[in-house]
Amino acid sequence: MAKIGPRKFVVKCYGERKGDKWIGVCLNLNLATEADSPENLVKKMNGIIKSYLETVFDTEDKNSIPALLYRSAPLGDWCKYYFIRICFFVENFHKFIIFKEETTVIPCLA
Numbered sequence: 802m803a804k805i806g807p808r809k810f811v812v813k814c815y816g817e818r819k820g821d822k823w824i825g826v827c828l829n830l831n832l833a834t835e836a837d838s839p840e841n842l843v844k845k846m847n848g849i850i851k852s853y854l855e856t857v858f859d860t861e862d863k864n865s866i867p868a869l870l871y872r873s874a875p876l877g878d879w880c881k882y883y884f885i886r887i888c889f890f891v892e893n894f895h896k897f898i899i900f901k902e903e904t905t906v907i908p909c910l911a
Contacts (some may be wrong), residue, residue: 810870812850813883816898817879821897828874839898846900850881 812829816839823842826833834849836842844897857869873879885899 811901813882814843814846814900815885816846817881818901826874827881828877828878829871831872831874842898843900851870 812827814825814827816823816825820826822835822837823839824833824835825842826844827846830850830853830888832846832849832853834842836845854870857866860866860869882899889899
């Protein structure tokens with residue numbers, strides 16, 4: 802039997818400034834958080850994603866893992882993400898940020 806190694810799991814995220822806070826959304830896993838700066842938002846989101854994935858893979862119900870890995874955010878959040886991407890082509894917005902988080906997923910499911 803071939804040994805399967807870890808794979809990279811890339812998720813799409815965006816952040817939006819609302820008042821003095823930044824709100825972040827992870828679209829692929831439907832997670833959200835807030836922070837006081839874009840840099841802190843990215844760090845905090847990275848920690849939340851990592852913690853979520855560790856919890857998912859630690860479950861005893863292995864059949865639930867695929868459903869937990871593909872918990873997509875609502876369509877409105879995806880529309881906002883792509884709207885922000887388009888805006889970056891037109892003008893550099895300072896109210897939004899886009900980032901991708903990449904983490905090693907262990908174990909891999911074939």
